Amino acid sequence: xxxxVLEETGGPEVLRIKDAPVPDxxxxxxxxRVGAFGVNRADLLQRRGMYPAPPxxxxxxxxxxxxxxxxxxxxxxxxxxxDARVMGIVGGGSYAEFLVTPADHxxxxxxxxxxxxxxxxxxxxxxxxxxxxxxAVTNGEWVLVHAVGSGVGTAALQLIKARxxxxxxxxxxxxxxxxxxxxxxxxxxxxxxxxxxxxxxxxTGDGANAAVDLIxxxxxxxxxxxxxxxxxxxxxxITAGPKAEVNLAVLLRRRLRVEGTVLRSxxxxxxxxxxxxxxxxxxPLLADKxxxxxxxxVFPFNEVAAAQSHMESNSGFGKIVVEID
Numbered sequence: 001x002x003x004x005v006l007e008e009t010g011g012p013e014v015l016r017i018k019d020a021p022v023p024d025x026x027x028x029x030x031x032x033r034v035g036a037f038g039v040n041r042a043d044l045l046q047r048r049g050m051y052p053a054p055p056x057x058x059x060x061x062x063x064x065x066x067x068x069x070x071x072x073x074x075x076x077x078x079x080x081x082x083d084a085r086v087m088g089i090v091g092g093g094s095y096a097e098f099l100v101t102p103a104d105h106x107x108x109x110x111x112x113x114x115x116x117x118x119x120x121x122x123x124x125x126x127x128x129x130x131x132x133x134x135x136a137v138t139n140g141e142w143v144l145v146h147a148v149g150s151g152v153g154t155a156a157l158q159l160i161k162a163r164x165x166x167x168x169x170x171x172x173x174x175x176x177x178x179x180x181x182x183x184x185x186x187x188x189x190x191x192x193x194x195x196x197x198x199x200x201x202x203x204t205g206d207g208a209n210a211a212v213d214l215i216x217x218x219x220x221x222x223x224x225x226x227x228x229x230x231x232x233x234x235x236x237x238i239t240a241g242p243k244a245e246v247n248l249a250v251l252l253r254r255r256l257r258v259e260g261t262v263l264r265s266x267x268x269x270x271x272x273x274x275x276x277x278x279x280x281x282x283x284p285l286l287a288d289k290x291x292x293x294x295x296x297x298v299f300p301f302n303e304v305a306a307a308q309s310h311m312e313s314n315s316g317f318g319k320i321v322v323e324i325d
Contacts, residue, residue, distance in 0.1 A: 001019070001020055001021075001022045001096055001097040001098045002017050002018075002019065002020075002096070002097050002301070002324075003017065003018060003019075003020040003061050003095060003096035003097065004016070004017055004018075004061060004062060004063075004095035004096070004304055005017075005018040005020055005060050005061060006046070006047060006060045006061070006062060007060070009047065009048055009049035010047070010048070011047075012047070012305040012306070012308045012309045012312075013305060014047060015047065015304050015305045015308065017301065017302065017304070020061065020096065022097075022098050023093075023098060023099065023100040024100070025072055025073065025074045025100045026074055026100070027074040027075045027076040027077075028074050028076050028077065028102055028103060028104075029073075029074045029077070029100050029101060029102055029103060030070050030071075030072065030073050030074065030077060030080055030086070030100070030101060030102075030103045030106055031070070031071045031072040031073075031098055031099070031100050032066060032068040032069065032070060032071060032086060032098065032099050032100075032101065032106070033068050033069050033070075033071040033097065033098055034066045034067070034068040034094060034096060034097055034098065034099055034324055035067055035068040035069065035115035035116070035119070035323065035324055036066075036067050036068070036115050036116045036118075036119035036298075036321055036322060036323045036324060037063050037065060037066045037067070037094040037095060037119050037321070037322055037324075038064070038065045038119050038120050038122070038123055038124075038151070038319050038320070038321055038322075039307050039308060039311050039319075039320040039321070039322060040064050040065070040123055040151075041237070041239065041311065042064055042264060043062045043063060043064065043095075043308065044308055044311060044312060046062045046092075047062065047308065053091055053092035053093075054091045054092070054264060054265050056091065056268075057090065057091030057092035057093060058092045058093040059092070061092060061093045061094075061095055061096050062092060062093075062094075062095050063090065063092060063093055063094025063095035063096070063099075064089055064090060064091070064092070064094060064123050064263075064264060065087070065088065065089050065090065065094055065119065065121075065122040065123040066087060066088065066090065066094040066099060066119065066122075067085075067086070067087040067109060067115045067116070067118035067119040067121070067122075068085075068086065068087075068115060069083055069084065069085055069086070069115075070082050070083060070084045070085075070086055070106075071098060073103070074103065077103040079103075080103055080106060080108075084108065085108065085109040085115065085118075086106040086107060086108060086109060087106070087107050087109050087118045087119065087121055087122050088101060088105050088106045088107050088122050088275065089105065089122045089123055089126055089263060089271065089275075090105070091264055091265075095304065095322075097324055102268060102271075102272070104272045104275065104276075105268075105271055105272060105275050107122065107275060107278065107279060107283065108283075110283065110286050110287040111287075112286070112287060112289055113286070113293070116295075116298055116321055116323050117293055117295065118293070119319075119321045119322075119323075120151070120293035120294070120295050120318070120319035120321050121286065121293045123151070123152075123263070124151040124152045124154070124155040124293075124319060125155045125159070125278065125282055125286070125291070125293075126263065126274060126275070126278050126282075127152050127155070127236060127261075127263055128152050128155035128156035128159050128212070129155075129159060129277065129278055129281065129282050130261060130263070130274055130277075131152075131156065131212050131234045131236050131261060132156065132159055132160065132163070132212070133277065134232075134234045134259050134261060135210040135211075135212070135232035135233070135234045135257075135259070136210075136232065137160060137163050137165050137209075137210055138163065138165065139163065139164040139165060140164065140165060140166070141165045141166065141209035141210060142165070142166050142167075142168060142203070142204045142207075142208045142209050142210075142228075143156075143160050143165050143166065143167050143168070143208060143209065143210045143211065143212065144167075144168045144170070144200060144208040144210070144211040144212070144223065144226060144227075145157060145160070145167055145168070145169050145170070145211070145212045145214070146170045146191075146211075146212070146213050146214050146215045146219065146223070147170065147171065147214040147215055147237075147239070148167075148169025148170060148171055148176070148177070148180045148185060149169075149171045149173065149176030149177070149179065149180055149317045149318070150214060150318075151294070151318055151319040151320075152212075152214055152236060152237070153169065153180075153212075153214060154180070154183060154294040154317070154318050154319075155291070155293075155294075156212050157169060157180060157183055157184060157185055158183060158184065158291040158292070159282070159285075159291060161183075161184040162285055162290060162291055166186045166187075167184070167185055167186050167187075168185075168186065168187045168188070168189060168200060168203055168204075168208060169185045169187070169188055169189070170188075170189045170190075170191045170196070171188075171190070171191060172190070172191050172192045174190060175317075176317050177190065179317050183294070187203045191219070195222075196219065196222040196223065196225075196226055197222055197225045197226045200226035201226070204228065206228040206229065207226055207227050207228035207229075207231060207254075208226055208227055208228060208231060209227075209228055209231055209232070210227075210231060210232045210233070210234075211223050211226070211227060211231070211232075211233045211234070212234055212236060213233060213234065213235045213236060213237070214236050214237040214239065215237060215238070215239050215240040216235055216237065216238035216239070216240055216241060216242065216244065217238060217239075217240025217241030217242075217243070217244060218240060218241065218244060219240055219244075220235075220244035220246065221244055221245065221246050221247065221250075224246065224247075224250050224251065224254075224256060224258070225250055227254060227256055228254070229254050229255060230254070230255050230256070230257075231254060231256050231257075232256070232257045232258075232259075233256065233257070233258045233259070234258075234259050234260070234261055235258070235259070235260045235261070236261055236262075293318070293319060294317065294318030294319060295318055295319050295320075295321055296310075296316035296317050296318045296319060296320055297310060297316065297320055297321070298320075298321045298322070298323055299320070299321070299322050299323070300322070300323060300325055301322055301323065301324045301325055303322075304322050307320050307322050
């Protein structure tokens with residue numbers, strides 16, 4: 001099979017398509033012929049040698065999500081058959097024509113979406129759903145979402161609105177905020193021009209009830225300050241850096257709850273639980289198109305390096321997808 005095999009670390013130029021062995025499914029697995037996959041920032045970090053694949057996942061083939069067709073099923077698999085259209089998250093290996101994954105991690109693709117569209121769903125919608133579950137977003141609350149124009153940001157925004165909550169989105173790019181309004185964003189904050197805390201309090205009065213932080217770094221202390229009494233924050237990403245100086249008294253005074261989350265390194269059992277929750281609560285929203293993947297660009301397989309370069313430019317809105325021809 002063709003696969004992007006990492007033989008060295010570096011820039012996008014190290015991404016080369018090579019011949020690799022087709023993986024064999026175990027008794028509880030399925031093998032998927034991949035039709036398309038999403039590009040994620042973890043892929044960029046892995047390419048640079050900063051984010052190795054977890055145990056049990058291919059160490060030299062990146063990729064955290066896929067959409068395709070079942071090619072083979074293990075002896076113990078029930079409910080899925082050859083030619084079924086599926087999508088899902090993996091610990092690695094989706095930058096390839098074939099991959100193997102536990103059958104209960106696979107999600108049947110709704111009829112409303114193509115394979116390419118579906119490749120933009122798993123990582124961002126599962127991540128966003130899991131984050132909102134952790135901070136228990138409910139009807140009428142104000143939720144702050146950093147980097148609202150990102151893949152996870154656009155998914156979180158739609159899921160927040162599906163919960164009948166209100167969303168404040170931040171971005172450094174005015175055009176991304178404008179497009180997010182079209183997705184239902186209630187209020188915008190230009191993070192290059194507006195001070196976060198007074199901007200959030202000017203909108204909400206007492207502060208945001210919850211926050212989905214996709215950036216971390218130097219913005220993290222202000223994000224805490226912008227929360228209301230008993231506010232909840234889930235840290236999903238650290239694109240702005242892994243370190244911040246925090247006034248712990250803010251957590252005490254406001255009785256805040258802060259939690260971090262990551263999908264890739266979780267156990268097989270945890271991923272099964274997350275996938276089951278996604279099937280129950282989010283898949284019906286997708287099937288009815290009450291929420292939809294937002295795709296910025298689709299690249300052909302032989303331009304995978306260009307796809308990662310485009311992500312590094314931070315110019316996109318939504319997901320970047322690579323289609324395998």
